[in-house]
Amino acid sequence: MEIQVVKLLGNYGAFSESFEYSLELKDKIDGLLEQTDNMTSRATDPENGLRQTVISALVDHHEISHKVQENIAVLEGLEHFSRVEDILSQYEVFMDSGKILQAGHCIQQAAKTLELSPNAGVASSHITRSLSEQCTRMTAAIDQMLDDLIAHAIHYQYPIDDNNSQFKITISYNIKVPSLAFPRSSMDSTPGSIRWHELIRALTLLDVVQEKLRPLQKCLTRQLLQPLIQRHNNSVLLIHNSESYVSAKETSISLELKPGCGPGDLFEDVLNVFKFIQQSIFLKDYSSPEFNTEEFSSDTEVLTHFLGRYIAMEACSLISEHYLAVTVPTGISELSNYATVASAAMHLEDELIAMGFLTEADRKLREFVENIDVHYTNNKRDTLLQLGRAVITSEDFKTIQVKDLDKDVDPDTDIKESSVSMNAKQLVEMILSTLHEAKSLSVTASPHLYKATRSLVDLYRALMPVHHARALTTVPALAILFYNDCMYIARELEKVPARLDDGIPGMDEVQYDDIIPALKALAKKWLDIQVQKQREELMQSIEDANDFQDSGVDSNFEAYERSMKQIVLVFKHLGKAWKVLGKLLDEVSKRVIKSLEELTDISEKESHKLAALCGLLFECEDQFDSAGPLVEGAEDVNDDEDPIHFFVPSWEKFQLITDILELSFAEIMTRFRAGQLHMFEEGELADLICALFAETPLRKHNLDEIEQGHPVALSHHTY
Template sequence: MATAALSAHSFARSVTSALAQPRGHPSQLQQASADHDHDEPATMDDLMLALATLDTEIQSTKAQVYKKLLANYSAFSESFEYSVELKDKIDELLTQADNMTAQTTDPEASDGQAHTTTGLRQTVMSALVNHHEISYKVQESNAILGGLDHLSRIEDILTQYENCMDAGKILQAGHCIQQASRTLAQPPSAGVASARITRSLTEQCSQMTEAIDQMLDELVAGAVHTEIHDTGSAYNFALSLAYTIDVPALALPRQRAGSTPGSIRWHELIRALSMLDVARDKLRPLQRCLIRDLLQPLIQSHDSAILNVDFSGDYAAAQQSSIVLSTKPGQAQGQPEDLFSNVRKVFEFIYRGIFLHGYSSSEFNSEDDSSDTEILTHFIGRNIAKESCAMISKHYLSKIVPTDIEGLRGFGSIATAAIQFEDDLIAMGFLTEADKELRDFVESIEIHYTNHKRDTLLKAGRAVIMNDDFRTIQVKDLDKDDDLEKDQGGWGRISDPETALKDSSISVKSKTLVDMVLSTLNGAGSLSEAASPHLYQATRSLIDLYRALMPVHHARTLTNVPALAILFYNDCMYIARELEKIPARMEDGIPGMDDVQYEDVIPALKTLARKWLGIQVQKQREELMESIAEAEGFYDCSAEGNYAACERSMKQVVLVFKHLGKAWRPTLSPTTFYSILGRLLDDVVKRVIKELENLTDISERESHKLAALCGLLFECEDQFDLAGPLVETTMGDDYNDEDPIHYFVPSWEKFQQLTDLLELSFAEIMTRFRAGQLHMFSELELSHLVCALFADTPLRQRNLEEIEHGHPMPLPRGPK
């Protein structure tokens, strides 16, 4: 197969293609090399032909390039010429900038000539200085013109003020004063503010403000007229309000002679007061007058008050309005509910006749601000309303708080009237929704009732406690109709001997106090859970008051009068007993309390009773001991003088016992009576026994005298004659028909034996000793008595030895 000829373009493309191929994998290169090994090698002729072809192509390309250059030569020449021209202009501009810089920075000419030339900078600086001077003069002129304009405006305002004052136009004059004050407070410059004329105008404005303030005082005083006549037996008050008020002529700094101010209407005056913010101060006398001279007498004497109001409601046509109050204490004119109606009339008069509610006027009720009615109602009327509600609470509602349940049920109409009255004041704007003094009072009427009941209870209880009436009443008479006493187990109490008062007496005052407690608790059952516990606490306070006052107010009586001290003991025990019954009497409790208990009060009452009983018993014990002390130890009573003293002493003891028995027996319960008297007698006989045992040498005569003296005390024994049944009941099966005095006076048997020992022979004494009948004496006591009664003999020595060996067993007292 013949080798094809390779053109220059084909060769170039093949070379370019070979160079452009990326390097592949060695296996691919090997494959390519293998493929190339199969091509035939190029000859010299082929190479020469390729070179010739390549040269021809290069020449052709050059020719084409020259052709393009020749075709665009004209445009290139124009661009070159333009660039040269542009370079020249730039050089010219740079030259001009250099010249201008030289002229600005160098005041001398650049050619070095001997003449002086002003530079551009100096020219500009001179121009700026001239401009600043001219601007300052302009500003100064403007300030002068502004100050003159400012002062001119003030002058015009003051002139307008004078014209308004001359015409009696107080409202417009007030506007002028406000405007002048605002203008003076905003001067256009500090120079104007410190100028003399400004100070003069400010002082003149202040004088005019004082003048209008004085005029407002006179106008208010000229509008409101009051008359009061109080004779003590009758009260009359009249208030009239003139709606057209003559404006007084005042001496003003710039006032023209012969000015006639004329008159002003009430609404214009109020507008002026509100605008100048002096309504509260200027109308304060009217406010005090309404509270002190009208509302207070009306509320305090509401039951005899007559109120007349004269106001047609047409302010524009009316010349005045008035309100008149007349009261005559003691002469009722109406029902209690009329109070709210009358007070409401007063506030309606204030609202419409004074504050002009409903009157429409652009000057009076500004659209931009709150109306003058609202302002006056809030700042002045609210004080009047709050004061009135406080007075109604204090002088009316608090005084008609019911004192019983029926009255509490009937309080509804008054509560409704009070709430409606307060709602009316809120509707008129005198009060806010937060002001609910009357509503809170009537809605808490049960609490007020309990407080009033407590105060009434304590006041009545105090009067009962403080009085000196100690009349008595038998407890058994009180218990006849008491079902709980008929069946003592029915009220579940543990029997306390101290409160077993059936056969005793109490004072009427203790019964009265118990009745007051029960009545109060019964009334609490009809109240709410919030109120009823207050009455329970009131009964506790009553008992606390009794415990506090009785021992203090009646201290001297209770100390010096034994019967009344014992009566006080009974009273305390009786009140304690009745308080113990209350849970059984009120099994269902009271509202708010599951159980009505006096667990802490009852022990306090019993402690107080025991304390004063102890005081009285101790006082009587001391008196008895003093009487025994007058016997001077019964020493040498065989002497007539000594015996008489000892006899007086013993008789005094007997007299005291009989007096106590007479005073205490009708008062105390048998158990308490015998117990107290027994303790006193036991102390007496112990003292006598001790005194006799202390004697060391008793003669036969003296022994008989001592026995006679001891015999005097046996007269006290009859105080216990009637105690047998009580002892038998108390001892039960242990009772053996013994003398009841032995039960209450443990030392009585010993005293009896001692009295016998003073009369017995030595043999009889030893017989009783051997029979065990002297067991109440100790061996030492018997030995001492034997030595005192009998001379020292061998018989006495043998008997003493027998005694020292101890008592034989006492003989039994017989069958029970």
């Protein structure tokens, strides 16, 4: 305890010093805290504090900086607009001097500068919009200036009337620059003039050469080349140009129509036109110290390709259509002489290719002349069909007998044969001559001529029934003539393979197997139409005969006689269509037989009258007296057989009933017992006897005999 007290007392002095030092530090800290409070109070004072002062200074600095930036942007905009104005200030000078290309560059540069605005404010400003609109107007002014320059450079003179039949194109090499339409910034500038090549250069580099020179392109084609080619024998080509473009003021080319005054050398004239285009319009081989030759050479190539190629191709098409096609020979002997024309055409095409107007792929003229044999056949086909149409539509129906056309017919035989029209003869001759020409052509061309003959037959089948429909329907003789014509043409076509043993080049066989049946079917169709019409008329004639009632009365007999003569007239009109004649005559004879068998009381006078009426029909037998080559079915008739009995099965019965009307009762029974009346049924024969003869024991006896049936025929043919 004492020890602790001793230590405490021993450190008291040090403790006392430390305590005093602590009090000093406290006083200093209190002073610092007081100063800090004072400083804080000064900084945070809302009116005079340092914070408010700093904030105010920062606001002032920001406002000043914004104004400075605005002023900088304005200065940049003014510099930007000044650059654009400097660029556009050259525009009027270039336009007045006709330097369209430089003026265009000014506008392009100004537009590009406007797009590169230094800031968004300048880009959206009213001045920028105004300058952009001004550039647009200036661009339109350049386009209008180009149109005006071209209008001043190219002058077209069109024919006014028959006394002024000249078309002329004049190109001025010195072109006056028109005044600008918009207000000028400088009143001192005056318009000048430019040369033709400078205008072409501007058109080419501004890529508007096709658009601006299209009228010139069309005029060269339509107003110069087209009439020159179509009317070359009446056209005079005049060209006025200078050997030196540098000193030349203008150049011109004209076409004057003077009937009969043309030089006739079409290909030379056409070539001269293209030489003029190349040298005087496109300025081929032009050179001058003041002009870049290489640049203009490329311009010439552009003009030749985009303008000249179109003109050249149109010219070749016109030559092919209006000269080469027209001069294609119409005769096989003239075909070899076409080589001169072909050579001249290909020479022209070679020159156009060498001049750059055409390429090897554009050889239309060579393609045409190398296929001249095909064009010849096409021309021959058109001519053939044109002539054939004239023959088919002809109203001349002169006839000729077939035996006079067929060399195989024995001239010593006197055979009455069918007749055909001279028109059918002409058509057959046209077909055969065309096939003969085909034999001397190439394998490519010959089949075309063969097809042309088929087209001619098709034209005949299509046109004849339409063009002559009224005549074929109303005139029996023409219907039969048409039938004969079709059969004759079909027969001649059947002979073609035998006539052309060697065929024609390019074809294994020349035949018309598909056409021949169609021709025959057409003949039958129209014959059937006429036959039906005549059948109706025949039946009407029999109806008009009133079933031959009271034929003993003179007035009745005269009426019946007219009806029977009309029937005979119809048959004579029908000619030699034996199958048709036979069918109609068979129907007529059956109807007459039926009418006679239905008569119940025939006086002796009526009997003679009826026999006379029936006798009129015997004139129809003459129609079957010989078989011409066009008589269908005549080959089926036996040599010892009468054709009328073959084609008219009821004819023998008709002859017999006519005889019965004139025979005595005894003569009728004699024929009956001889088996010569076998064509009649027993009842038919009995009714006729009852009508012709009065009732007597003899009639009853004979009727009983007839009822027993026909005796065995002694001699007759069964048909």
